[in-house]
Amino acid sequence: MKKSYRDDILKYAARMYKTQPEYLWARDPNYAVLRRSDNRKWYGIIMDVPRARLGVAGDGAVDILNVKCDPGLYSLLDKRDGILRGYHMGGTWISILLDGSIELSQIYALLRSSYDLVGPHKKLTK
Template sequence: MNLSTLTDQIEQRYHTQAEYPWAKFPDYAVFRHQNNRKWFAILMVVEASKIGLLKEEKISVMNVKAKPDEIGSLRMMKGVYPAYHMNKEHWISLNLTEIEEGLLFELLDESFSLTIKKPPQQRLHKIPL
């Protein structure tokens, strides 16, 4: 899947526009929630070595948020790596040349859900016994 098609699909699926916040990295796209401005995905083209591959080429990666207790098992899957330039306890990098499209969108959905602003929990009133 090319980056333009992926960007279009993300924009349509999550009703948001790609943002390009860094002048130094004009091709890095950030996708965030409109209501709370939290990021749920970052699309980048980086050196393969940045995610631990022994290649000297540039690859397309997407960082997404994941549940900390699932990150270890996710990293065992093809195309999933420790997060480049993000907190590795909460984020993973997806190598877009390796990951299956179904898994990519499953992980994007999870990241989107994890970064939604949750309403404050209503206080539970205890009834005295």
């Protein structure tokens, strides 16, 4: 089994956004929510999910990162190995396998995009 990028992502979120993970559910103690400090919206969640539940080959569980995805990229990313439709999320969220299927630099880019997408939107003035 490949190394999980879980710890790398949590360190990145702490360094870039001063985000500390929130562990909200006693029955899922490994689920780590990443939330913006300005509006409290989620920009990511790391979960360990059985591969069978995701329809992914292999035994046991795999760490995934759910992030919000730009609607224009959604249909392109959804077809890549290592990226799935958002597990337990609606709309344009995707799940990224953290088992090395996707390069860490690409995961960071998707996490940055998600952070921006859930941020405060500037109102247009007339």
